[in-house]
Amino acid sequence: MTSVDPERASLPFGGITIIFEGDFRQILPVIPKASRAQVVSASLNSSKIWDHCRVFLLEKNMRLSSGKTEQEKHEIAEFRRWVLDVGNGTLPNVHPDDIISDPEVVIPDKFMIRARENPLKAVVDVVYPDLAKNIKNADYLRERSILTPTNAIMGDINSYILDQVPGEEHSYFSQDSLVDSEGDNNDFGSVFLIEYLNSINMPCLPKHHLKIKEGCVIMLMRNLNQIMGLCNRTRMIVKRCFPNSIVCDILTSSQVGTTHIIPRIEMEPSDTQ
Template identity: 35%
Template sequence: MRLQTGANNQDKEEIKKIAEWILTVGEGTAEGNNDGATEIEIPNDVLIKSEKNHVKSIVSAIFPSIVEHLNDKGYFEDKAILVPTNEEVDSINEYVLSKIKADEHTHFSSDSVCQSEFIDEFEQALYAPEILNGFKVSGIPNHKLVLKEGVPVMLLRNIDQSNGLCNGTRLRITRLGKHVIEAEVISGNNIGYKTYIPRMKLIPSDKRIPFRFHRRQFPLVVYFAMTINKSQGQSLSTVGLYLQRPVFTHGQLYVAISRVKSKKGLKVLICDKDGKPKNTTTNVVYKEVLQKMKEDTTF
Protein backbone atom coordinates (compact mmCIF):
# COMPACT_ATOMS: atom_id res chain seq x y z
CA MET A 1 0.00 0.00 0.00
CA ARG A 2 2.87 2.39 0.78
CA LEU A 3 4.54 1.58 -2.54
CA GLN A 4 1.36 2.20 -4.54
CA THR A 5 0.74 5.64 -3.02
CA GLY A 6 1.45 8.31 -5.65
CA ALA A 7 2.90 5.80 -8.11
CA ASN A 8 2.77 6.48 -11.84
CA ASN A 9 2.27 3.97 -14.66
CA GLN A 10 5.97 3.94 -15.57
CA ASP A 11 6.98 2.69 -12.14
CA LYS A 12 4.22 0.11 -11.67
CA GLU A 13 6.21 -2.89 -12.91
CA GLU A 14 9.18 -2.11 -10.66
CA ILE A 15 6.83 -1.48 -7.75
CA LYS A 16 5.13 -4.83 -8.35
CA LYS A 17 8.46 -6.67 -8.18
CA ILE A 18 9.68 -5.05 -4.96
CA ALA A 19 6.23 -5.41 -3.37
CA GLU A 20 6.18 -9.12 -4.17
CA TRP A 21 9.67 -9.55 -2.68
CA ILE A 22 8.67 -7.71 0.51
CA LEU A 23 5.63 -9.98 0.87
CA THR A 24 7.75 -13.12 0.43
CA VAL A 25 9.96 -11.90 3.28
CA GLY A 26 6.89 -11.35 5.47
CA GLU A 27 5.35 -14.70 4.60
CA GLY A 28 8.59 -16.66 4.95
CA THR A 29 8.69 -17.80 1.32
CA ALA A 30 11.78 -15.86 0.19
CA GLU A 31 14.53 -18.25 -0.95
CA GLY A 32 11.99 -21.08 -0.83
CA ASN A 33 9.51 -22.12 1.81
CA ASN A 34 11.01 -21.65 5.28
CA ASP A 35 9.88 -21.77 8.89
CA GLY A 36 11.97 -20.25 11.65
CA ALA A 37 15.31 -18.47 11.05
CA THR A 38 16.51 -18.67 7.43
CA GLU A 39 19.30 -16.92 5.52
CA ILE A 40 18.00 -14.90 2.56
CA GLU A 41 19.68 -12.76 -0.09
CA ILE A 42 19.06 -9.00 -0.32
CA PRO A 43 18.81 -7.43 -3.85
CA ASN A 44 22.09 -5.81 -4.91
CA ASP A 45 20.46 -2.54 -5.97
CA VAL A 46 19.43 -1.71 -2.39
CA LEU A 47 22.75 -2.67 -0.76
CA ILE A 48 25.16 0.01 0.50
CA LYS A 49 28.78 -0.61 -0.42
CA SER A 50 31.00 -0.08 2.61
CA GLU A 51 34.55 -1.18 3.42
CA LYS A 52 35.64 0.43 6.69
CA ASN A 53 33.43 2.77 8.76
CA HIS A 54 29.98 1.23 8.30
CA VAL A 55 28.20 3.75 10.53
CA LYS A 56 29.65 6.62 8.49
CA SER A 57 28.60 4.87 5.26
CA ILE A 58 24.95 4.42 6.21
CA VAL A 59 24.66 7.89 7.76
CA SER A 60 26.06 9.42 4.56
CA ALA A 61 23.58 7.40 2.46
CA ILE A 62 20.50 8.37 4.48
CA PHE A 63 21.49 11.86 5.66
CA PRO A 64 23.77 13.29 2.94
CA SER A 65 25.29 16.73 3.72
CA ILE A 66 23.51 16.69 7.07
CA VAL A 67 25.33 19.73 8.47
CA GLU A 68 24.21 21.92 5.56
CA HIS A 69 20.58 20.80 5.97
CA LEU A 70 20.32 21.11 9.74
CA ASN A 71 17.92 24.08 9.52
CA ASP A 72 15.96 22.63 6.59
CA LYS A 73 12.51 21.92 8.06
CA GLY A 74 11.69 19.10 5.65
CA TYR A 75 15.06 17.35 5.63
CA PHE A 76 14.40 15.04 8.61
CA GLU A 77 10.68 14.65 7.98
CA ASP A 78 10.65 11.04 6.78
CA LYS A 79 14.16 9.63 7.00
CA ALA A 80 15.53 7.15 9.55
CA ILE A 81 18.12 4.45 10.11
CA LEU A 82 16.67 1.23 11.53
CA VAL A 83 18.60 -1.25 13.68
CA PRO A 84 17.60 -4.25 15.83
CA THR A 85 18.73 -3.03 19.30
CA ASN A 86 18.77 0.08 21.48
CA GLU A 87 22.55 -0.16 21.92
CA GLU A 88 22.99 0.29 18.16
CA VAL A 89 20.52 3.20 18.20
CA ASP A 90 22.59 4.99 20.85
CA SER A 91 25.82 4.37 18.95
CA ILE A 92 24.53 5.84 15.67
CA ASN A 93 22.80 8.80 17.33
CA GLU A 94 25.96 9.67 19.25
CA TYR A 95 28.03 9.51 16.05
CA VAL A 96 25.70 11.85 14.15
CA LEU A 97 25.45 14.29 17.07
CA SER A 98 29.24 14.47 17.20
CA LYS A 99 29.29 15.66 13.58
CA ILE A 100 26.85 18.52 14.17
CA LYS A 101 28.61 21.74 15.16
CA ALA A 102 26.05 23.24 17.50
CA ASP A 103 25.90 23.96 21.22
CA GLU A 104 25.39 20.74 23.16
CA HIS A 105 22.95 20.56 26.06
CA THR A 106 23.16 17.59 28.41
CA HIS A 107 20.09 16.82 30.53
CA PHE A 108 20.39 14.38 33.44
CA SER A 109 17.31 12.65 34.82
CA SER A 110 16.21 12.31 38.43
CA ASP A 111 15.53 8.62 39.20
CA SER A 112 13.91 7.05 42.25
CA VAL A 113 11.91 3.98 43.26
CA CYS A 114 8.14 4.56 43.25
CA GLN A 115 6.73 5.18 46.74
CA SER A 116 4.23 2.35 46.19
CA GLU A 117 7.13 -0.13 46.27
CA PHE A 118 7.89 -1.67 49.66
CA ILE A 119 11.65 -1.95 50.08
CA ASP A 120 13.83 -2.52 53.14
CA GLU A 121 17.16 -0.83 53.97
CA PHE A 122 19.15 -3.38 51.97
CA GLU A 123 17.03 -2.83 48.88
CA GLN A 124 17.26 0.95 49.32
CA ALA A 125 21.03 0.66 48.92
CA LEU A 126 20.60 -1.77 46.02
CA TYR A 127 18.28 0.61 44.18
CA ALA A 128 20.17 3.80 44.95
CA PRO A 129 19.80 6.66 42.40
CA GLU A 130 23.22 6.04 40.89
CA ILE A 131 22.16 2.43 40.20
CA LEU A 132 18.87 3.51 38.64
CA ASN A 133 20.72 6.08 36.53
CA GLY A 134 22.47 3.24 34.71
CA PHE A 135 19.24 1.57 33.56
CA LYS A 136 18.61 1.79 29.82
CA VAL A 137 15.01 0.75 29.28
CA SER A 138 12.94 0.69 26.12
CA GLY A 139 10.21 3.33 26.05
CA ILE A 140 11.91 5.94 28.23
CA PRO A 141 14.95 8.18 27.59
CA ASN A 142 18.32 7.42 29.09
CA HIS A 143 19.52 9.11 32.28
CA LYS A 144 21.88 11.22 30.15
CA LEU A 145 20.07 12.93 27.28
CA VAL A 146 22.28 14.94 24.91
CA LEU A 147 20.49 17.36 22.57
CA LYS A 148 21.37 20.09 20.09
CA GLU A 149 19.22 22.66 18.34
CA GLY A 150 18.07 21.52 14.91
CA VAL A 151 18.25 17.77 15.58
CA PRO A 152 15.22 15.49 15.08
CA VAL A 153 13.67 13.83 18.12
CA MET A 154 10.81 11.44 18.77
CA LEU A 155 8.17 11.92 21.43
CA LEU A 156 7.83 9.00 23.86
CA ARG A 157 4.51 9.90 25.48
CA ASN A 158 1.05 11.16 24.53
CA ILE A 159 0.99 14.83 25.51
CA ASP A 160 -1.66 16.53 23.36
CA GLN A 161 -3.38 14.20 20.90
CA SER A 162 -5.58 16.95 19.43
CA ASN A 163 -2.45 18.68 18.16
CA GLY A 164 -0.72 15.47 17.08
CA LEU A 165 1.64 15.23 20.05
CA CYS A 166 1.52 11.47 20.56
CA ASN A 167 3.95 8.66 21.27
CA GLY A 168 5.98 8.30 18.07
CA THR A 169 5.50 11.86 16.79
CA ARG A 170 8.67 13.24 15.19
CA LEU A 171 9.81 16.77 15.99
CA ARG A 172 12.77 19.07 15.35
CA ILE A 173 14.28 20.99 18.28
CA THR A 174 14.15 24.76 17.73
CA ARG A 175 15.26 26.00 21.15
CA LEU A 176 16.72 24.39 24.26
CA GLY A 177 16.11 25.56 27.80
CA LYS A 178 16.97 24.14 31.18
CA HIS A 179 13.39 23.31 32.16
CA VAL A 180 11.54 23.30 28.84
CA ILE A 181 12.29 22.48 25.19
CA GLU A 182 10.74 24.18 22.17
CA ALA A 183 10.18 21.87 19.21
CA GLU A 184 8.41 21.84 15.87
CA VAL A 185 6.32 18.91 14.60
CA ILE A 186 7.74 17.36 11.39
CA SER A 187 5.42 14.36 10.95
CA GLY A 188 1.71 13.62 10.73
CA ASN A 189 -1.05 16.14 10.03
CA ASN A 190 0.31 18.94 12.23
CA ILE A 191 3.63 19.65 10.50
CA GLY A 192 4.94 23.06 11.52
CA TYR A 193 3.09 23.17 14.86
CA LYS A 194 5.36 24.45 17.63
CA THR A 195 5.12 23.11 21.15
CA TYR A 196 6.89 23.32 24.50
CA ILE A 197 7.90 20.09 26.19
CA PRO A 198 8.59 19.92 29.95
CA ARG A 199 10.23 17.20 31.99
CA MET A 200 7.87 14.41 32.98
CA LYS A 201 7.81 11.48 35.38
CA LEU A 202 8.15 8.37 33.25
CA ILE A 203 7.63 4.83 34.56
CA PRO A 204 9.04 2.01 32.40
CA SER A 205 6.72 -0.88 31.54
CA ASP A 206 9.49 -3.45 31.06
CA LYS A 207 8.35 -6.60 32.89
CA ARG A 208 11.94 -7.74 33.32
CA ILE A 209 12.44 -5.09 36.03
CA PRO A 210 11.15 -6.57 39.31
CA PHE A 211 10.18 -3.20 40.80
CA ARG A 212 8.72 0.12 39.68
CA PHE A 213 10.78 3.27 39.45
CA HIS A 214 10.21 6.61 37.82
CA ARG A 215 12.57 8.76 35.79
CA ARG A 216 11.99 12.51 35.60
CA GLN A 217 13.30 13.50 32.18
CA PHE A 218 12.23 15.10 28.91
CA PRO A 219 10.08 12.45 27.09
CA LEU A 220 12.26 12.62 23.98
CA VAL A 221 14.85 10.54 22.19
CA VAL A 222 17.12 11.57 19.32
CA TYR A 223 15.93 9.74 16.24
CA PHE A 224 18.53 9.70 13.50
CA ALA A 225 18.28 5.99 14.25
CA MET A 226 15.53 3.96 15.91
CA THR A 227 14.85 0.31 16.61
CA ILE A 228 12.93 -1.69 14.04
CA ASN A 229 10.23 -2.38 16.63
CA LYS A 230 9.81 1.36 17.32
CA SER A 231 9.37 2.03 13.58
CA GLN A 232 6.12 0.02 13.38
CA GLY A 233 3.35 2.21 12.01
CA GLN A 234 5.78 4.72 10.46
CA SER A 235 5.75 5.57 6.74
CA LEU A 236 9.12 6.88 5.55
CA SER A 237 10.52 7.96 2.19
CA THR A 238 14.09 6.94 3.05
CA VAL A 239 15.07 4.00 5.27
CA GLY A 240 18.56 2.77 6.02
CA LEU A 241 18.56 -0.74 7.48
CA TYR A 242 21.85 -1.41 9.27
CA LEU A 243 22.38 -5.04 10.27
CA GLN A 244 25.71 -5.53 12.00
CA ARG A 245 23.83 -8.32 13.75
CA PRO A 246 20.77 -10.14 12.32
CA VAL A 247 17.17 -9.61 13.38
CA PHE A 248 16.01 -11.88 16.18
CA THR A 249 12.20 -11.83 16.36
CA HIS A 250 9.34 -12.94 14.11
CA GLY A 251 8.59 -10.49 11.28
CA GLN A 252 11.26 -7.98 12.27
CA LEU A 253 12.96 -7.89 8.86
CA TYR A 254 9.60 -7.49 7.12
CA VAL A 255 8.68 -4.55 9.36
CA ALA A 256 11.96 -2.80 8.50
CA ILE A 257 11.81 -3.12 4.71
CA SER A 258 8.09 -2.32 4.50
CA ARG A 259 8.45 1.17 6.03
CA VAL A 260 9.41 2.78 2.71
CA LYS A 261 7.20 4.40 0.07
CA SER A 262 9.48 3.47 -2.86
CA LYS A 263 12.24 1.00 -3.72
CA LYS A 264 14.78 3.80 -4.20
CA GLY A 265 14.13 4.84 -0.62
CA LEU A 266 15.42 1.55 0.81
CA LYS A 267 19.14 1.18 1.58
CA VAL A 268 20.55 -1.86 3.39
CA LEU A 269 23.98 -2.41 4.93
CA ILE A 270 24.78 -5.89 6.26
CA CYS A 271 28.02 -7.12 7.78
CA ASP A 272 29.20 -10.31 9.43
CA LYS A 273 30.67 -10.72 12.94
CA ASP A 274 34.08 -9.66 11.60
CA GLY A 275 32.67 -6.45 10.12
CA LYS A 276 32.89 -7.59 6.50
CA PRO A 277 29.98 -6.55 4.20
CA LYS A 278 27.68 -9.31 2.92
CA ASN A 279 24.49 -9.58 0.88
CA THR A 280 22.58 -12.13 2.97
CA THR A 281 20.89 -11.89 6.34
CA THR A 282 18.60 -13.84 8.66
CA ASN A 283 14.84 -13.68 8.22
CA VAL A 284 12.78 -14.93 11.16
CA VAL A 285 9.27 -16.13 10.36
CA TYR A 286 7.27 -18.67 12.35
CA LYS A 287 4.45 -20.07 10.23
CA GLU A 288 2.36 -20.97 13.27
CA VAL A 289 2.10 -17.25 14.10
CA LEU A 290 0.82 -16.47 10.60
CA GLN A 291 -1.61 -19.39 10.75
CA LYS A 292 -2.96 -18.20 14.10
CA MET A 293 -3.47 -14.70 12.67
CA LYS A 294 -5.43 -16.14 9.73
CA GLU A 295 -7.61 -18.19 12.07
CA ASP A 296 -8.34 -15.17 14.26
CA THR A 297 -9.41 -13.03 11.28
CA THR A 298 -12.01 -15.59 10.17
CA PHE A 299 -14.21 -14.86 13.18
Protein backbone atom coordinates (compact mmCIF):
# COMPACT_ATOMS: atom_id res chain seq x y z
CA MET A 1 0.00 0.00 0.00
CA THR A 2 3.01 2.33 0.18
CA SER A 3 2.71 2.79 -3.60
CA VAL A 4 -0.64 4.47 -2.93
CA ASP A 5 0.43 6.50 0.09
CA PRO A 6 3.87 6.24 1.80
CA GLU A 7 2.29 7.02 5.19
CA ARG A 8 0.32 3.77 5.05
CA ALA A 9 3.46 1.82 5.88
CA SER A 10 3.03 2.82 9.52
CA LEU A 11 -0.70 1.98 9.68
CA PRO A 12 -2.13 -1.44 10.67
CA PHE A 13 -3.13 -3.55 7.66
CA GLY A 14 -1.69 -0.87 5.37
CA GLY A 15 -4.59 1.46 6.11
CA ILE A 16 -7.22 -0.98 4.81
CA THR A 17 -10.49 -0.96 6.77
CA ILE A 18 -10.82 -4.14 8.84
CA ILE A 19 -14.00 -4.97 10.80
CA PHE A 20 -13.88 -6.96 14.06
CA GLU A 21 -17.34 -7.99 15.24
CA GLY A 22 -18.62 -9.72 18.34
CA ASP A 23 -19.56 -9.20 21.96
CA PHE A 24 -16.08 -9.01 23.49
CA ARG A 25 -17.52 -9.00 27.01
CA GLN A 26 -18.86 -12.52 26.53
CA ILE A 27 -16.67 -14.14 23.85
CA LEU A 28 -13.10 -14.27 25.15
CA PRO A 29 -10.15 -15.94 23.41
CA VAL A 30 -9.91 -19.64 24.22
CA ILE A 31 -6.50 -20.56 25.62
CA PRO A 32 -6.33 -24.10 27.04
CA LYS A 33 -5.25 -24.23 30.70
CA ALA A 34 -4.56 -20.49 30.75
CA SER A 35 -4.91 -18.22 33.74
CA ARG A 36 -7.30 -15.30 33.84
CA ALA A 37 -4.43 -12.85 33.29
CA GLN A 38 -3.31 -14.74 30.16
CA VAL A 39 -6.83 -14.69 28.72
CA VAL A 40 -7.18 -10.97 29.35
CA SER A 41 -3.79 -10.22 27.81
CA ALA A 42 -4.77 -12.15 24.67
CA SER A 43 -8.05 -10.25 24.22
CA LEU A 44 -8.54 -7.68 21.47
CA ASN A 45 -8.65 -4.82 23.98
CA SER A 46 -5.07 -5.63 24.99
CA SER A 47 -3.77 -5.72 21.43
CA LYS A 48 -1.43 -3.02 20.12
CA ILE A 49 -3.90 -2.33 17.29
CA TRP A 50 -6.70 -1.48 19.74
CA ASP A 51 -5.63 2.18 19.83
CA HIS A 52 -6.25 2.34 16.08
CA CYS A 53 -9.78 0.91 16.33
CA ARG A 54 -13.01 2.86 16.34
CA VAL A 55 -15.83 1.26 18.34
CA PHE A 56 -19.38 1.10 17.00
CA LEU A 57 -22.14 -0.14 19.31
CA LEU A 58 -25.26 -2.07 18.31
CA GLU A 59 -27.83 -0.81 20.79
CA LYS A 60 -31.00 -2.53 19.54
CA ASN A 61 -31.60 -6.17 20.41
CA MET A 62 -33.17 -7.60 17.24
CA ARG A 63 -34.12 -10.84 18.99
CA LEU A 64 -36.17 -8.97 21.58
CA SER A 65 -37.83 -6.39 19.38
CA SER A 66 -41.22 -8.01 18.80
CA GLY A 67 -44.32 -7.78 20.93
CA LYS A 68 -48.00 -8.08 20.05
CA THR A 69 -49.42 -6.07 22.95
CA GLU A 70 -48.22 -3.05 24.91
CA GLN A 71 -47.67 -5.24 27.96
CA GLU A 72 -45.50 -7.66 25.98
CA LYS A 73 -43.47 -4.78 24.54
CA HIS A 74 -42.97 -3.37 28.03
CA GLU A 75 -41.85 -6.75 29.43
CA ILE A 76 -39.46 -7.30 26.50
CA ALA A 77 -37.96 -3.83 26.95
CA GLU A 78 -37.53 -4.43 30.67
CA PHE A 79 -35.80 -7.77 30.07
CA ARG A 80 -33.59 -6.19 27.40
CA ARG A 81 -32.43 -3.50 29.84
CA TRP A 82 -31.72 -6.13 32.50
CA VAL A 83 -29.60 -8.20 30.08
CA LEU A 84 -27.57 -5.11 29.17
CA ASP A 85 -27.07 -4.29 32.86
CA VAL A 86 -25.70 -7.80 33.39
CA GLY A 87 -23.28 -7.37 30.49
CA ASN A 88 -22.20 -3.92 31.63
CA GLY A 89 -21.68 -5.10 35.22
CA THR A 90 -23.91 -2.37 36.68
CA LEU A 91 -26.14 -4.68 38.75
CA PRO A 92 -25.40 -4.77 42.51
CA ASN A 93 -23.22 -7.63 43.72
CA VAL A 94 -24.77 -10.04 46.22
CA HIS A 95 -21.44 -10.11 48.08
CA PRO A 96 -20.06 -6.55 47.76
CA ASP A 97 -17.17 -7.24 50.14
CA ASP A 98 -15.85 -10.13 48.03
CA ILE A 99 -13.46 -8.60 45.49
CA ILE A 100 -11.74 -11.86 44.53
CA SER A 101 -14.58 -14.05 43.26
CA ASP A 102 -16.74 -13.24 40.27
CA PRO A 103 -19.71 -11.03 41.22
CA GLU A 104 -23.09 -12.64 41.77
CA VAL A 105 -26.38 -10.93 40.93
CA VAL A 106 -29.99 -11.65 41.80
CA ILE A 107 -32.18 -12.92 38.97
CA PRO A 108 -35.72 -11.53 39.30
CA ASP A 109 -38.45 -14.13 39.74
CA LYS A 110 -40.27 -12.90 36.63
CA PHE A 111 -37.28 -13.97 34.53
CA MET A 112 -37.15 -17.47 36.00
CA ILE A 113 -39.09 -20.72 35.56
CA ARG A 114 -39.39 -22.51 38.90
CA ALA A 115 -40.04 -26.25 38.94
CA ARG A 116 -39.19 -28.72 41.68
CA GLU A 117 -40.39 -32.01 40.21
CA ASN A 118 -39.59 -31.87 36.48
CA PRO A 119 -37.58 -28.80 35.41
CA LEU A 120 -37.11 -30.10 31.84
CA LYS A 121 -40.85 -30.36 31.31
CA ALA A 122 -41.39 -26.90 32.75
CA VAL A 123 -38.89 -25.27 30.40
CA VAL A 124 -40.12 -27.13 27.32
CA ASP A 125 -43.77 -26.36 28.09
CA VAL A 126 -43.01 -22.64 28.31
CA VAL A 127 -40.86 -22.43 25.17
CA TYR A 128 -42.75 -25.05 23.12
CA PRO A 129 -46.43 -25.01 24.20
CA ASP A 130 -48.53 -27.68 22.45
CA LEU A 131 -45.43 -29.11 20.77
CA ALA A 132 -47.18 -32.22 19.40
CA LYS A 133 -49.85 -30.11 17.64
CA ASN A 134 -47.38 -27.63 16.12
CA ILE A 135 -44.52 -29.96 15.21
CA LYS A 136 -45.24 -29.49 11.46
CA ASN A 137 -45.54 -25.69 11.73
CA ALA A 138 -42.27 -24.22 10.42
CA ASP A 139 -43.03 -20.71 11.73
CA TYR A 140 -43.70 -22.14 15.19
CA LEU A 141 -40.34 -23.96 15.23
CA ARG A 142 -38.40 -21.07 13.71
CA GLU A 143 -39.40 -18.64 16.46
CA ARG A 144 -38.36 -20.91 19.33
CA SER A 145 -35.12 -22.33 20.69
CA ILE A 146 -33.55 -23.22 24.03
CA LEU A 147 -30.00 -22.13 24.81
CA THR A 148 -27.98 -24.34 27.15
CA PRO A 149 -24.73 -23.60 29.01
CA THR A 150 -23.23 -27.09 28.65
CA ASN A 151 -23.41 -30.05 26.26
CA ALA A 152 -24.68 -32.32 29.05
CA ILE A 153 -27.77 -30.17 29.60
CA MET A 154 -28.23 -29.90 25.84
CA GLY A 155 -28.32 -33.69 25.57
CA ASP A 156 -30.95 -33.99 28.30
CA ILE A 157 -33.21 -31.39 26.68
CA ASN A 158 -32.79 -32.89 23.21
CA SER A 159 -33.68 -36.36 24.49
CA TYR A 160 -36.76 -35.08 26.30
CA ILE A 161 -38.05 -33.09 23.31
CA LEU A 162 -37.34 -35.97 20.93
CA ASP A 163 -39.57 -38.21 23.04
CA GLN A 164 -42.40 -35.69 22.62
CA VAL A 165 -42.10 -35.67 18.83
CA PRO A 166 -44.34 -38.31 17.20
CA GLY A 167 -42.90 -40.74 14.67
CA GLU A 168 -40.24 -43.42 14.35
CA GLU A 169 -36.86 -42.82 15.92
CA HIS A 170 -33.81 -43.30 13.69
CA SER A 171 -30.39 -44.10 15.14
CA TYR A 172 -27.05 -43.29 13.55
CA PHE A 173 -23.75 -44.58 14.93
CA SER A 174 -20.33 -43.14 14.22
CA GLN A 175 -17.51 -45.24 12.78
CA ASP A 176 -14.71 -44.31 15.14
CA SER A 177 -11.08 -45.00 14.29
CA LEU A 178 -7.75 -43.79 15.61
CA VAL A 179 -5.47 -41.72 13.37
CA ASP A 180 -1.78 -42.01 14.26
CA SER A 181 0.24 -39.08 12.95
CA GLU A 182 3.50 -40.99 13.44
CA GLY A 183 2.66 -43.73 10.98
CA ASP A 184 0.89 -47.06 10.79
CA ASN A 185 3.86 -49.28 11.59
CA ASN A 186 3.23 -49.53 15.32
CA ASP A 187 0.63 -50.96 17.67
CA PHE A 188 -0.55 -47.61 18.99
CA GLY A 189 -4.06 -48.12 17.62
CA SER A 190 -4.51 -51.50 19.30
CA VAL A 191 -4.23 -49.92 22.75
CA PHE A 192 -7.55 -48.05 22.40
CA LEU A 193 -10.60 -50.25 21.90
CA ILE A 194 -13.51 -49.18 19.70
CA GLU A 195 -15.74 -49.13 22.80
CA TYR A 196 -13.46 -46.53 24.36
CA LEU A 197 -13.48 -44.38 21.21
CA ASN A 198 -17.28 -44.59 21.13
CA SER A 199 -17.49 -43.26 24.68
CA ILE A 200 -15.49 -40.06 23.98
CA ASN A 201 -17.69 -36.96 24.01
CA MET A 202 -15.88 -33.87 22.71
CA PRO A 203 -17.33 -30.40 22.00
CA CYS A 204 -16.01 -30.45 18.42
CA LEU A 205 -17.45 -33.88 17.51
CA PRO A 206 -20.99 -35.29 17.48
CA LYS A 207 -21.89 -38.04 19.90
CA HIS A 208 -21.35 -41.64 18.90
CA HIS A 209 -25.09 -42.36 18.98
CA LEU A 210 -27.28 -39.83 17.14
CA LYS A 211 -31.06 -40.10 17.50
CA ILE A 212 -33.40 -38.12 15.25
CA LYS A 213 -36.98 -38.25 14.00
CA GLU A 214 -38.61 -36.94 10.88
CA GLY A 215 -39.99 -33.51 11.71
CA CYS A 216 -37.48 -32.63 14.44
CA VAL A 217 -35.18 -29.61 14.29
CA ILE A 218 -31.43 -30.10 13.94
CA MET A 219 -28.49 -27.71 13.64
CA LEU A 220 -25.71 -27.98 11.09
CA MET A 221 -22.34 -27.89 12.85
CA ARG A 222 -19.99 -27.19 9.94
CA ASN A 223 -19.85 -25.24 6.67
CA LEU A 224 -20.83 -27.46 3.74
CA ASN A 225 -21.90 -24.94 1.10
CA GLN A 226 -22.22 -21.32 2.14
CA ILE A 227 -23.72 -20.22 -1.18
CA MET A 228 -26.60 -22.68 -0.72
CA GLY A 229 -27.06 -21.69 2.92
CA LEU A 230 -25.45 -24.79 4.42
CA CYS A 231 -23.41 -22.96 7.04
CA ASN A 232 -22.40 -23.66 10.60
CA ARG A 233 -25.31 -23.08 13.05
CA THR A 234 -27.97 -23.30 10.32
CA ARG A 235 -31.17 -24.80 11.73
CA MET A 236 -32.98 -27.40 9.61
CA ILE A 237 -36.05 -29.65 9.73
CA VAL A 238 -35.55 -33.36 9.07
CA LYS A 239 -37.82 -34.61 6.27
CA ARG A 240 -36.51 -38.08 5.42
CA CYS A 241 -34.00 -40.45 7.03
CA PHE A 242 -31.84 -42.85 5.05
CA PRO A 243 -29.01 -45.18 6.22
CA ASN A 244 -26.18 -42.86 5.14
CA SER A 245 -27.91 -39.49 4.66
CA ILE A 246 -30.83 -37.36 5.79
CA VAL A 247 -33.01 -34.98 3.76
CA CYS A 248 -33.59 -31.60 5.44
CA ASP A 249 -35.33 -28.30 4.77
CA ILE A 250 -33.53 -25.13 5.88
CA LEU A 251 -35.44 -23.37 8.66
CA THR A 252 -33.36 -20.18 8.96
CA SER A 253 -31.07 -17.93 6.87
CA SER A 254 -31.72 -16.58 3.38
CA GLN A 255 -32.32 -20.06 1.93
CA VAL A 256 -35.42 -20.82 4.00
CA GLY A 257 -37.48 -23.72 2.64
CA THR A 258 -34.84 -25.18 0.32
CA THR A 259 -34.23 -28.93 0.52
CA HIS A 260 -30.79 -30.49 0.86
CA ILE A 261 -29.27 -33.93 1.44
CA ILE A 262 -26.81 -34.15 4.35
CA PRO A 263 -24.49 -37.18 3.91
CA ARG A 264 -22.16 -38.89 6.31
CA ILE A 265 -19.00 -36.82 6.75
CA GLU A 266 -15.51 -37.69 7.95
CA MET A 267 -14.45 -35.48 10.85
CA GLU A 268 -11.31 -35.12 12.92
CA PRO A 269 -11.17 -33.29 16.25
CA SER A 270 -9.51 -29.88 16.22
CA ASP A 271 -8.02 -30.55 19.67
CA THR A 272 -4.80 -32.46 18.91
CA GLN A 273 -4.55 -33.65 22.52
